[in-house]
Amino acid sequence: MTNTRKAELEALCRRFRVELIDVLHAIQTGHPGGSLSCCEIVTTLYQDIINIDPKNPDMNGRDHFVLSKGHAAPMLYINLAEKGYFPKEEVKTLRQLGSRLQGHPCAHKLPGVEFSTGPLGLGLGAGLGISLADRLQGHNSYTYVLLGDGEIEEGAIWEAAMAAAKFKADHLIAILDYNGVQLDGTVEEIMPLGDVAAKWRAFGWEVFTCDGHSVTDFEETVRRVQAHKGSPSIILAKTVKGKGISFMEGKNTWHGKAISDTDYVAAKGELEGKA
Numbered sequence: 001m002t003n004t005r006k007a008e009l010e011a012l013c014r015r016f017r018v019e020l021i022d023v024l025h026a027i028q029t030g031h032p033g034g035s036l037s038c039c040e041i042v043t044t045l046y047q048d049i050i051n052i053d054p055k056n057p058d059m060n061g062r063d064h065f066v067l068s069k070g071h072a073a074p075m076l077y078i079n080l081a082e083k084g085y086f087p088k089e090e091v092k093t094l095r096q097l098g099s100r101l102q103g104h105p106c107a108h109k110l111p112g113v114e115f116s117t118g119p120l121g122l123g124l125g126a127g128l129g130i131s132l133a134d135r136l137q138g139h140n141s142y143t144y145v146l147l148g149d150g151e152i153e154e155g156a157i158w159e160a161a162m163a164a165a166k167f168k169a170d171h172l173i174a175i176l177d178y179n180g181v182q183l184d185g186t187v188e189e190i191m192p193l194g195d196v197a198a199k200w201r202a203f204g205w206e207v208f209t210c211d212g213h214s215v216t217d218f219e220e221t222v223r224r225v226q227a228h229k230g231s232p233s234i235i236l237a238k239t240v241k242g243k244g245i246s247f248m249e250g251k252n253t254w255h256g257k258a259i260s261d262t263d264y265v266a267a268k269g270e271l272e273g274k275a
């Protein structure tokens with residue numbers, strides 16, 4: 001990635017964080033922490049890596065992205081709008097009755113959403129199915145699945161992990177938003193994961209690690225993963241829940257909470273101070 005592109009992506013991430021806080025404050029509901037956590041991951045993927053065409057959302061041979069941690073839908077919507085799947089103005093309809101932008105992504109309503117999510121634990125199996133279907137059809141495309149670290153406590157994740165290794169699904173790329181925090185507390189408090197890398201390796205996966213807030217480290221890691229053949233891969237992307245707003249960082253209380261006027265002013269001040 002060139003230095004110019006790096007600066008452009010970082011500027012986009014700063015703008016997307018502001019757009020996220022604006023909409024969540026306006027609607028007085030939603031999940032700030034998990035969207036802020038995956039901002040660089042989703043933005044780098046959508047704006048730089050995945051092969052998709054907003055003018056032809058069903059394009060044959062396209063890459064796929066499954067937001068398995070569906071509560072981060074606003075960050076996905078902001079990226080889809082930026083790509084041109086729908087007007088940016090529509091982001092303001094988030095979570096309103098009748099909107100195509102529901103609190104969790106709905107594939108039947110919104111072009112660009114590949115799989116409906118919300119109930120955690122389903123996206124990896126779905127991504128595996130998509131990846132195998134693409135392989136059967138002779139496509140060289142990749143399927144990316146973004147998982148939460150609380151989410152991987154779901155048993156269905158590990159069933160999908162076993163199957164992906166069995167089928168040598170090397171075009172399936174899981175990304176773990178490894179922020180150490182879930183809804184009710186830290187992952188360590190709720191259900192310790194132990195050695196996450198060792199667990200995935202034991203299930204037959206190739207494991208990569210990166211800084212999930214560095215657009216360059218993330219992109220370079222994805223390129224290395226693409227070169228890996230013979231097994232599925234997971235990127236353990238180290239992140240901070242609530243990243244970018246000091247009083248939200250690392251706090252499970254900001255998993256899902258309305259943003260008060262006072263907190264909104266403070267958050268905007270921090271974000272725009274960095275712009």
Ligand SMILES: Cc1ncc(C[n+]2csc(CCOP(=O)(O)OP(=O)(O)O)c2C)c(N)n1
Binds near residue numbers: 037069120147149
């Ligand atoms: C099956 C299921 N159980 C519980 C929930 C409620 N829930 C939504 S998000 C969440 C915590 C997720 O934590 P994590 O996967 O770490 O996400 P992140 O930290 O990236 O926001 C929970 C328990 C759900 N959506 N689905």
Ligand SMILES: [Mg+2]
Binds near residue numbers: 148149150181182241
């Ligand atoms: Mg988490």
